[in-house]
């Protein structure tokens with residue numbers, strides 16, 4: 025008896041699984057290395073606030089009870105902190121989930137979704153899963169080309185993603201350009217501004233989008249506790265948008281999408297502004313150090329405002345990635361991110377950054393001495 029493959033939806037068959045940054049445990053297993061520096065997934069090298077740790081430990085007692093589905097205490101605290109209304113916030117299982125909820129709720133076959141090429145890959149994947157068509161507009165010198173994105177709008181356009189700072193380049197769009205773009209995008213198109221790295225930005229030319237919410241019912245802002253708050257493993261992020269959009273997303277989300285430990289840790293994190301400020305300052309110091317060293321080595325990079333740098337190499341990023349890996353430093357090869365001759369590195373602690381520079385220097389010397 026021959027078995028036929030169970031038919032899969034065509035759109036799914038065409039997809040490739042997401043390749044995430046290599047986990048420390050996997051590299052330890054594969055290479056037998058004890059000490060690994062992971063600079064691959066833009067996580068916080070300083071961990072999370074001690075207040076978050078205490079909150080998680082206390083909340084463990086409640087682990088046998090389902091969490092509150094809408095995380096109302098956390099939503100209320102966030103709303104107060106951001107001076108918005110509680111019904112303008114939806115918590116997600118990472119901001120990844122909010123992206124998924126948006127496409128699942130609003131995208132159907134023939135709908136077009138405009139995004140940069142290259143940007144955070146989950147936008148494209150979720151649009152494809154939901155049967156929509158991603159419309160990819162090349163970056164201009166690593167920055168969103170908002171004019172071309174605007175020109176790409178058709179009657180089928182349902183959604184636009186602007187990742188600011190952009191992953192993987194770390195670039196931001198100029199304040200007045202983004203403001204003008206938000207003003208002119210037609211109001212029936214959802215305009216999603218992903219600000220996963222918001223807290224790292226220290227530049228007067230960065231647009232504060234929250235004050236625009238009230239006059240732009242199609243504006244969606246995404247933020248997360250995974251990056252500067254150091255809670256990536258707990259999976260908790262949020263979307264800020266007009267309340268009626270949230271009412272639709274709630275119909276699609278899993279009932280208990282954010283867990284108790286995540287809600288408690290995120291709630292406590294909001295009381296530790298000092299931790300956030302320290303992480304942002306150390307990140308900036310680390311970025312300055314890396315930029316100085318890379319310039320000394322004759323390498324260029326996109327001007328980053330986030331906790332990572334995309335470095336241009338004169339050879340395939342994959343080769344340098346592999347060499348760094350064997351010396352115990354995990355980065356991301358640019359061939360997975362749309363720029364084959366680059367690597368993306370997360371800014372680590374000063375020791376991690378120094379190790380990265382030493383290993384990168386060795387990896388590059390190896391190539392030139394052949």
Ligand SMILES: Cc1ncc(COP(=O)(O)O)c(C=O)c1O
Nearest residue numbers: 118119120144191220248250261
């Ligand atoms: C731009 C951007 N958006 C969203 C996410 C997803 O973050 P999370 O789901 O951990 O909140 C990431 C993670 O790397 C990201 O870089």
